[in-house]
Structures are given as C-alpha cells and as structure tokens.
Amino acid sequence: MLKFAANLSMMYTDVPFLERFALAASDQFKGVEFLFPYEYRAAEINRQLSLNGLEQVLFNAVPGNWDAGERGVACLPDRQAECLAGVETALEYAIVLGNRRVHFMAGIVPVGLNPVAAHEHYCQNLSRAAVLAAKAGVELLIEPINPFDMPGYFLTTQQQAHRIVQLLNLPNIKVQMDLYHCQIVEGDLSRKLATYIPTGRVGHLQIAGVPHRHEPDNGELNIGYLFDLLRQLDYQHWIGCEYRPAGRTREGLAWLERERRKNKGEKLAAMP
Template sequence: MPRFAANLTMMYTEVPFLERFAAAARDGFTAVEFLFPYEHPANDIAERLKVHDLTQALFNLPPGNWDAGDRGMACLPGREAEFAAGLELALTYAQATGCQRLHAMAGVVPEGVSSEQAHATYVANLRRAAGRCAPMGITLLIEPINTRDMPGYLLNFQQQAHDILAEVSAPNLKVQMDWYHCQIMEGDLGRRLEKHVEGVGHIQIAGVPERHEPDEGEVNFPYLLDRLDAIGYQGFVGCEYRPRAGTSEGLGWLKRYRTSETGNG
C-alpha cells in the first residue's frame, strides 16, 4: 500500500498550522508534507512530528517573494545567491525535522529572459544544490506544474523534467510527479509512470479538474495507486488537494482504499 502523506498547507485548514499535525495523526496519517514551513521555528515543527509519530515527507525551498509573484527562484538569472541562501535555510529545517526530500521550485520565467537563459540558470542551480544536499542524504526534487494554475512556469512536462535530470546528472535529483498537473498537461498517467518511475522521487494526487479529493473527476486513482504497488514504488504519495467540505469528512476515499487493500491482502 502506498505511504500517504497529508499536505498540511491544503488540508486541515480548519485549525492553525501547528495543530494540523495532531489532526492528521488522528485520521491515521503517518507522514505529512507542506509547501513552506518558514513562518514557524524548525524546532516547533520537529516537536509536533515527534509527539505525533509523523514522518516529514517533503517541503519546498523558499520560493522568493510569493506575494509579488515569485514561484521559485531556481531558473531566475541574477538571483543565484538568493536561491543558495534559501537552500541553506531549507537545510536547517530538513535537519531539524529529518526530512529527506526538498522541492526546488523552478520559477516563472521573467519578462526579458530567454528560455535558454532560464534553462541554463536552472541547470546550474540544480547541479550546485544537488551537490550540497547529497552529503546530507537529501533528495532534491523538481516538479512539472501545469500552465493553467501557474502561467509562465518554466517546467511543465514529465519528459522535460527527466531530460533535466539527465543533463544535471546528479543521482539525488528526482522528479516530483504530481498526477493533477500531469493529467492537465499530458494525461496518459499510467504509461508515463511506468516510463519514468526510476526517476520519480515523490508523487502527489488530487482530483482533476477541481483539485479536490481524489475520488471524483477524470482520473482513476484506485487503478493508479495499485500500479504503484505493482511496479514497486517505495516513495510517498502526497495528498495535495483542497477538501470540498472538511478534511476529515472527505477522507472516505482513503478509508475505502485502505479497506480494499486489506481485503485483497
């Protein structure tokens, strides 16, 4: 059975952030992820993880100025030092929480910057960041994001991401395969998973097109989750969705899946 991680940025928003760890544990999650932890001291987060016996599966490097439109800095020429400083901050949180996966958002390509410039900056930053993470046993992740939710984002397609993996050539650089984004941009999720699984370091799920629970819409999630078991995927599956009407109330899909897996066993 896949190891599900509750995304505490999108889920359990009924309570303050630091209370979401307890809520996720009460609902049976053994792992959590979130976008950005930096508004809270690393030790406060580490304490919640320990008290509730939770694994920190993933979080993102600082994205830059989110309110001003930044969606990561890895591809932004001239901001290499800021990206490097953000990585160092993220590593302090990773050490405190025991997190072994960090997502480096590529960023929106700025006006006046060519795709070639953005790509070269991205590859150089990823190569340095992966090298910095490697001695600490941390995997660096990159994620293709759909152009509907994030126009102008550099990285949009699975093959594009895996080509970058080959170019950077760092064994601890992997792809964060979000089936929500992939379905919107490409579809053919099962075949893409089978083709790229060796380079996939994390998976995320959400219903398409509304980004609610993975129990409605275009994607057959029970089939795909079963495929993960069949191909031997060992990573986490992040539940990065916006609950329709209450987080705990919307977990019927997970209960049904766990019941079916127990029955099949």
C-alpha cells in the first residue's frame, strides 16, 4: 500500500507554514515533509504534528547559505566543520520531531574544482555525517538533482548516487529517488525503479509532473502506471509529493483519490 506525504514547502502555500499541517491532515495525508524547519522552533512544528496526527518523514539538513545560492556544502573544500555542524542542527530537530530521514545536500561544484576532489570531499563529509546520524537513529538520504533546476549540482544520476552508497557501505545512507529529476536527466523510469527498488538502497521517493513540476499526473509521465509498478515491487517507504500545484492544492488531488481507491482495493484483496 503506497504512502503519500504532503510537501509543505510547495503545497498549501496560500497560508502560512504552520497552518499547512492542518490542511494536509484535512486532506487525509498521514505524513508531511518540507525543505527546511530552521525558521521555526522544533517544538512549534512538533505541536502541529501532534495536533493533526501527522508523521514527519523528511527534511533537509542545513544547506549552507541558501539565499546566496548554496545548495549544500558537502562537496566543497574547507567547509567540513560547517557541514557537520549543520548535520548536528538537523539531528536536533529530527529527534524532537520523530523524523527518521534527513536529506544531506551535496552542493554545487565550484568552477575550477577537480571533480575527483569534489567526490573525495563529498564522500568524507557524508561518511562522517552518517556516523553522527546513526547515533540519533537517523538515515541520511542523498538525492540526484537535474542540472536545469540546479546547475552544477554534484549529484545528477541514480547510478552515481547508488555507487556512492555502495562505496561507503554504511547502513544508514540511502538514496532519495525523485522521479521528476530522474525523468529529466535519465528517463526510463520503469527500468530504473525495477533496478533500484529491490536493492533496498532507496529510502524515499518523490514525485512531480514533468516538465513543469505540477501535479504528478500533469505532464508526460504515466504516473498511475508507475504507482502500480511500485505496488508490484512492494515499495514500503514514503512517497513525497514535492510538486507545485498548478492551482489551489486541494483542487489538484484527483490523482491522489485514484491511488487511495487502489490502496483500498489492495487492502481488501489481502483480507482473508
């Protein structure tokens, strides 16, 4: 049975952030994710989770100076102390929120930095961050991101991310597989899902329509087919709805109602 989490950085944006939790719950979401929690006290967010019966499933570690264009600092030279301090801050929030997965952003490779050096910096910081996260019972997720939305980002393909997970061989490092980014960079989503889901290395999925990043059934993807494939592959983790609604969020949830009906049918079929 597929589980969908509302992304509160992108959905329900017609109301302030802390009011979005109630709207997600009213639309029967059981889980939520967002980009960053750091403008708010962890206790404030936790109160909204508790009031609305929601599970916090994912957020990003501190990304460096986001407003200055940084998208993580893990692959950058001479930023190790800052990188690990940002992970520690994220873990403090994760503990309060009961959040078991944190996205560890790689960063944009500086012009002139040797790709081999960027890889070495990234792997060193990721492995050290994973040790910190393991003590808190948290998985670190790494996500390939397409170069059109985020030019110069260190991670761009599923193969690259999975090779790093295999190289470091730490049980709490997983891949965050965003089907929007994967379709833009690589395509062949059915084969990618069939290849990587059974490995156990995928810890979280995200969805959005391609090319405009609206609802997942808005654009070139046959999202219903892909959801059925995920059921066949027995995917058990959350699917984050990281898309920008084309209109008001609630008006674009017909796709979700279809999938909920399939979930009910699957549940009934499994009953003795």
